Amino acid sequence: MADKSRTTVTKKPLADFKVGVDNVIFSVDTEQNRLLVLLVMRQHEPYRDRWCLPGTLVRQGESLEESAYRILSEKIRAKNLYLEQLFTFGDIGRDPREAPDSYAVRYLSVSYFALVPFSQAELIADGVSGIAWYPVNQVPELAFDHNRILEYGHRRLCNKLEYSPVAFDVLPEAFTLSDLYQLYTTVLGENFSDYSNFRTRLLKLGFLSDTGIKTSRGAGRPASLYRFDAEAFAPLKNKPMVFI
Incomplete structure (x- = not known):
């Protein structure tokens, strides 16, 4: 009786994940009827001098929510705001720093969306080469997959307005x-x-x-x-x- 061949399953090594937090910060300019999103300009590669959502890598001993609030406090001053976790984006190759030959190091983005009052919001330009409110319908091509994150955040905001306060x-x-x-x-x-x-x-x-x-x-x-x-x-x- 012939031996049945056995299929050898090669186990892939575990990936080394780096976790970032990206904030989709919305504001409503009711005087000019504009829904705005806050963008910052990247100062380093990859995507140097490209607009992106405010983000950071999570620090040791820091929760995801603490990281999200840190981004807010470093980029904007506002008395009233709403913040909620949005989604985790982790497609292979979403970040150019992932080595295409192995993807041993992966970059995850845990995104949050925030809503802040436009009349009270004060932008903080420290440590960035550019920071600005952009009308959502006029946003340029952003770094990484941030256009996709923004689109997801916009849908969530619209849905939240329909059923939540x-x-x-x-x-x-x-x-x-x-x-x-x-x-x-x-x-x-x-x-x-x-x-x-x-x-x-x-x-x-x-x-x-x-x-x-x-x-x-x-x-x-x-x-x-x-x-x-x-x-x-x-x-x-x-x-x-x-x-x-």
Whole structure:
């Protein structure tokens, strides 16, 4: 009886991973109806003098979230912000520093997305050759796979606005319904809902509290100021299409 041949499985050695954190930092310029993303210019190879998302390699003894907040504190000053982990990008060859003959050293990017108030955000230019807000629809070709990370972050932001109260993390404590609507139309586009339906739906849901104070802007009628009531919103948490 002939011996059955055996297939020898060659075990590949474990890869040596370097972990970075890249932040997709969004802001909404409601005066000019622009959704913006923060970009910095790389000072070193690879991709020297190319725009990219703010990022860093994780330091020893530092958590991923601590690394993400460190990037924020080094690039921007803002009182109110929202930060959430986005996705892990680890395709082979995503970083030119990976040796193509073995890929023994791999570069992972754990991405976060943040939303900060534009009027209060102060950029920090220390240690970078360039830092700027770019309209999302005018972003150039970025270093690494950062265009893909930005696209993923943009989709997440749009989805979060539809079912979560993320907008209230960057609005003032007291705001008008017009302020809120302007933020939504800037991110989602004016076709997502007309103002009348938006206003009616939000007030019916019952998680906005009228402060009893009105504010005058321009020649129009004074507008009521509202506050977000987190306790009243709790039963609606994570239900899709709350705001639309």
